[in-house]
Amino acid sequence: MILKKIFPFLTLFCTILFFGQDTIQPKQELKKLLHDASVSFMDYKVETSMDCANKALVLALQYDEDEYAAKxxxxxxLNYTEFAELEKAVDFFNKGIIHASKTKNDTVKSWLYNNLGNVYCYHKIDYKKGIESYLKGLEFSKKFSDELEIAFSKLNLTSAYFTYGEFDKGIVFLNEAKDYVSQSDDLEANLTLNSLYGEYYSFYENFPKARAYFLKTAELCSKNTEEYLEGNIVEAYSNISDFYHKIGDDDNAYLFLEKHDSLEDKVYNKQRIQQVKSVGKEIENNEAKMQLVKMEAEKIVQDQKLRNTQVFIIALFLFFAFVFVLLLITVRNNKLRKKVNKKLLEINEELRIAKEKAEEASNVKSQFISTITHELRTPLYGVIGITDIIEEEHKELEGSTYLKSLKFSAKYLLSLVNDILNLNKIEENKVTLDNRTFHLKETLVTIKNSLETIARKNKNTIAIEIDEAIPECLYGDNVRLSQIIFNLMSNSLKFTQKGKVLIKAKLKKKRDTTLFIQFTVEDNGIGIPEKYQAKVFEKFVQIDRKDEDYQGTGLGLTIVERLVELFNGTISLESKEDQGTKVIFTIPLKEGQKEDATKKESIPVARREEKTTKEYYILVVEDNKINQLVTRHLLENNHFKCKIVDDGFTALESLEQEHFDAVLMDINMPKINGFETSKLIREKGFTLPIIAVTAFEKDEIMDKIHEAQINDIIVKPFDVKTFLKILQKQLDK
Incomplete structure (x- = not known):
């Protein structure tokens, strides 16, 4: 049911609440005329209402009073809406909106838009325009914060949506209006609210609720003493009659249909309609006369202005003639400038598109590298783990060429994956320096010890030389520096046979508190031909690689160069074929405090002793069968008891049935991933440590790790010592 009678009384409030205490006679007359027009409309004295409104309109237009004209x-x-032509009603409401838009009175704007919506929706002229009008009315009613007006606007929207069968949209606004209307003693609002709820529940065939609301509607209709609400009651009786007809109660359907017909004849009689049309013609004639008077007045003003400007135009004529040539020159220059600007805009647009494509390609590349490294690391964990198991359990295969080749290939592939990922992170500016205090000598000795196996393989020796002018403790990123030196020294050892590799550190210069230290990695190996020296820092470049000997991924020196740039340092290479190679890089560091560098972490053992260590029960959540085998072997070989499950849901069931000391949680699993599984574990109140075991890079998933309340992370494939250290640390908490 459309609320076509919601706003007629608002004009009365307008005259009482929103008119100022103006002492000018025309405004006093306007207030009285509009008051009489509003009261007469509510009493269905349409001829008097139209006559007073007509006189008020003439007076308002005469004195340019937009607010009064809008009212x-x-x-x-409203009179046309009730008793005459709808097109004229739309026309008058739109004229009112034009005048109201020139004022700050949001109340009048709300009335006009709601009444316009009533015409469009109730008479099914234009549903879309009706909804738009109602929404604008609601927007303006919210501005002046009148809860009753807001409620009426929402009831209007509800009725419109219901009329066109969109009950799911309409019920939203009806529910929003319910609380205020139910507590209000406004008869019209409550009558409308109950009738709409009756319609809603009748549509969804909840007939008990629909009957209750329609009975309440009928009760409210019987209490009415105001003639202006009879139009609403006509519609209410129609809806109640339709409901009873729908449920097969023909007696009540006929009863309310008779009430509807009787009241409709009273409200919408031919005499009233004729009165509206009669006075309407007079209004249209008056409007035309007023427009003619305005046009004549404007013409007189324009003629006067024209005469006043003639002298000025003549005076300017000579000046315009003088500057005409200059204007032509300016126009020509402007055209040239526009052409240049247009070209620049086209170039800028091309650059923008190229930049977006480059960024998109970069993002795709990063995503691809991240995905492929994850997919490679997962099976590599199985390959390396199974190789270790075979080597440990089958001592007779210790010297097997095939087993060694398998282990070599797996480690080669892992090295390639790590190098690609590291290079990508550097190029994407995802690597930052983590500065801390460290001992330079200890760092170099640690690197030397780590490379002794490679050195012995080619019968090489490693030497260290440190300038005495360099302080014992330095402040900088020790990890990145170690990565640079390790890559350079391992490269030299691979290309040197029965020779020597030397690492030297020399204080090049000192500026304030900054020390510029020059590091040199020198060997007497095969050297690099001069034609290749300019390319050694490029990606995937390898010089004189032999098929039977592992020479690396071709990314080591590229990573070295990027890391040196990260330090804001410089790097260069000197080499002679068959005489050796020298790589020199200089980076800025600061002097560190000794006490900071003396803090060391205890080194965990690689294997737990069965006699001295408690047996822990570990739940392993892993969907890959090979990785299950490797992880089980690793745990049981180090005296842990474990249970393997394939997915997160099974893990939750196991935790509820058995006691575990920790969970090793794979992240990338079907059904439910490790993050969601961990969240469910925490929601169920389990506080045992959860350690993520994943092939994802740690820094890629740290936010999700914290969100899922996972205690720690192990990246596959992992070092056994690191694995045991992290697991034992969490178990000891």
Missing amino acids: AYNIIG
């Missing part, structure tokens, strides 16, 4: 148009439009 007069509103009353005229």
Whole structure:
């Protein structure tokens, strides 16, 4: 049911609440005329209402009183809506909106838009325009914060949506209006609210609720003493009659249909309609006369202005003639400038598109590298783990060429994956320096010890030389520095046979607190031909690689160069074929405090002793069968008891049935991933340590790790010592 009678009385409030205490006679007359027009409309004295509104409109237009004109148009439009032509009603409401838009009175704007919506929706002229009008009315009613007006606007929207069968949209606004209307003693609002709820529940065939609301509607109709609400009651009786007809109660359907017909004949009689049309013609004639008077007045003003400007135009004529040539020159220059600007804009647009494509390609590349490294690391964990198991359990294969080749290939592939990922992170500016205090000598000795196996393989020796002018403790990123030196020295050892590799550190210069230290990695190996020296820092470049000997991925020196740039340092290479190679890089570091560098972490053992260590029960959540085998072997070989499950849901069931000391959680699993599984574990109140075992890079998933309340992370494939250290640390908490 459309609320076509919601706003007629608002014009009365307008005259009482929103008019100022103006002492000018025309305004006093306007207030009285609009008051009489509003009261007469509510009493269905349409001839008097239209006559008063017409007089008010003439007076308002005469004195350019837009607010009064808007209110007069509103009353005229309401009369046309009730008793005459709808097109004229729309026309008068739109005229009222034009005048109201020139004022700050949001109340009048709300009335006009709601009444316009009533015409469009109730009479099914234009549903879309009706909804738009109602929404604008609601917007303006919210501005002046009148809860009753807001409620009426929402009831209007509900009725519109219901009329066109969109009950799911309409019920939202009806529920929003319910609380205020139910507590209000406004008869019209409550009558409308109950009738709409009756319609809603009748549509969804909840007939008990629909009957209750329609009975309440009928009760409210019987209490009415106001003639202006009879139009609403006509519609209410129609809806109640339709409901009873729908449920097969023909007696009540006929009863309310008779009430509807009787009241409709009273409200919408031919005499009233004729009165509206009669006075409407007079209003239209008056409007035309007023427009003619305005046009004549404007013409007189324009003629006067024209005469006043003639002298000025003549005076300017000579000046315009003088500057005409200059204007032509300016126009020509402007055209040239526009052409240049247009070209620049086209170039800028091309650059923008190229930049977006480059960024998109970069993002795709990063995503691809991240995905492929993850997919490679997962099976590599199985390959390396199974190789270790075979080597440990089958001592007779210790010297097997095939087993060694398998282990070599797996480690080669892992090295390639790590190098690609590291290079990508550096190029994407995802690597930052983590500065801390460290001992330079200890760092170099540690690197030397780590490379002794490679050195012995080619019968090489490693030497260290440190300038005495360099302080014992330095402040900088020790990890990145170690990565640079390790890559350079391992490269030299691979290409040197029965020779020597030397690492030297020399204080090049000192500026304030910054020390510029020059590091040199020198060997007497095969050297690099001069034609290749300019390319050694490029990606995937390898010099004189032999098929039977592992020479690396071709990314080591590229990573070295990027890391040196990260330090804001410089790097260069000197080499002679068959005489050796020297790589020199210089980076800025600061002097560190000794006490900071003396803090060391205890080194965990690689294997737990069965006699001295408690047996822990570990739940392993892993969907890959090979990785299950490797992890089980690793745990049981180090005196841990474990249970393997394939997915997160099974893990939750196991935790509820058995006691575990920790969970090793794979992240990338079907059904439910490790993050969601961990969240469910925490929600169920389990506080045992959860350690993520994943092939994802740690820094890629740290936010999700914290969100899922996972205690720690182990990246596959992992070093056994690191694995045991992290697991034991969490178990000891």
